[in-house]
Amino acid sequence: MSNKLFYEGRWKEAIAQYQKFLEIQSGDADIYWNLSYCYRQLNLLDEYFSTLQQGIKLYPTNERLHFSLIIDLRQNGRIQEAILSADNAAKCFPDDYTFQLLKYLAVPSIYENQAEINFFRQRYTQGLQNLIQHTSLKTTEDQHSALAGIGRLTNFFLSYQAQNDIDLQRQYGNLVHEIMAVNYPQWIVPLSMPKLQPNDKIRIGYVSHYLHSYSGTLWLTGWLRQSNHESFEIYCYYTGNETDPITQQFQEYSDVFHHIPHNLSAACEQIIADKLHILVFPEIGMNPQTMQMAGLRLAPVQCVAWGHPVTTGLPTIDYFLSSELMEPENGQEHYSEKLIRLPNIGVSYPKPYIPPIIKNRSDFQLSDDAVIYLCCQAPFKYLPQYDFIFAEIADRVPQAKFVFLRGTLLQPRLKRAFAAIGLNSEDYCVFISIAERLDYLMINLLSDVYLDTFTWSGGNTTLEAIACNLPIVTCPGEFMRGRHSDSFLKMLGVTDTIAENEIEYIEIAVKLGLDPVWRRSIAEQMSQNHDRLFDDKACVAGLEAFYIQVVETTSLYCHDRNYH
Structure with missing residues (x-):
């Protein structure tokens, strides 16, 4: 009865029913998870957290209860409790890399004061050192656990401390690359630039978990809409699974559109098979699977744009596509990638439809x-x-x-x-x-x-x-x-x-x-x-000039290297 109400989204009734049930017997871990979920839907956070904690006491080896507790404590500004819970989980699951990441790299989502920012900056710096030292990739189990860990989390919140992240991102980026390399050794070898025959088009791929109405990728529709299809063939790879009218636009503006949700290997295989000249990630750092893919070498040249405006630190990303008007003079000092300053704001943002005022x-x-x-x-x-x-x-x-x-x-x-x-x-x-x-x-x-x-x-x-x-x-x-x-x-x-x-x-x-x-x-x-x-064309012309130049210079460099 409780589960029926739960699946119908009748949260209050489900709560009452679950509580009755738990008075009679202790129930399994799923019941605590479902009950906590009901509280969360009703924004009853204290009840939500205490239900998860009760569940963990009874079922200390249920990963889902631990993971939800840690993530949501942090999300709700309760960082000290989140850290204690992460330490506890790391003891319960010493071989689970997810909880190592949470133990060493947790930073708050919001800060109480400036001193707290400095404290957590140092804690993260030290934690990253410890994590790198404690990361073992010797056995297949270790390799798979590390892969699963970085597939569940990114270090998204670090960049909100308003400091230059290049060194910390490089260390983290190298770690991600190393984990990906032992799991997918076939996809880390340098690729040579495919030769262009006289009437060939340059193949450009865009891969993202967010090819839908999402703030980090909405601007990309402008690049695609204004693109010169005489010279370029556009491939889009959508790895998420929320489709909406913006997804339709991405599909419409692409020459080839692949929807491959939640399947890292299949997406990578498809990209490799398409023999791209350049692969572009509109953002890296928000979605764990995107970060994993970006740690591989899936095209001869790989770029990231500013959907998440922070350097990736990944040795596999060659260029950061930014904006002439946004970058300070010393901008290159903030990136591990080579900084490309595209004209104007760097993106062709479609003018939003603004409805008439119908409310007061x-x-x-x-x-x-x-x-x-x-x-x-x-x-x-x-x-x-x-x-x-x-x-x-x-x-x-x-x-x-x-x-x-x-x-x-x-x-x-x-x-x-x-x-x-x-x-x-x-x-x-x-x-x-x-x-x-x-x-x-x-x-x-x-x-x-x-x-x-x-x-x-x-x-x-x-x-x-x-x-x-x-x-x-x-x-x-x-x-x-x-x-x-x-x-x-x-x-x-x-x-x-x-x-x-x-x-x-x-x-x-x-x-x-x-x-x-x-x-x-x-x-x-x-x-x-x-x-x-809105709808700026100059930045797209600048982007395509960059694409042409990079294909030419990389081809020359490869040819030169082979000759020697």
């Missing part, structure tokens, strides 16, 4: 006289050293309402920042959950100002805000990942809201809040200049 503020419990500052980034993009900025703006704009869209993880930190200058954060900070894309766009259209995050700026979110003509306050950071919004506004030709430092950022945000005339004039300039930014 009261639909979202927001008042008409508030000055709404939209804060729509994921919590892990907000670093604690910048919390004071919200309080400073509120101090000078009494009507300010900061609208956060991704949960309440930042609430305790904001409470402290506002209290530090004698304000109550609850008077100013609003946390809204939005499930529908339409509602998300409505919030953009109903807001007054978009506040960009420091050190890791908005990408997709900023481009959509620009399409909604929402004035954007941004301050470019040290690394490309903190300079997206800056580059978009420069290309748009609307630069009055780009700040040089934190003080200026506050000034601009306050002026936009208090001066509706200036605010409207910024919005007006934005709306007139959309064509400068």
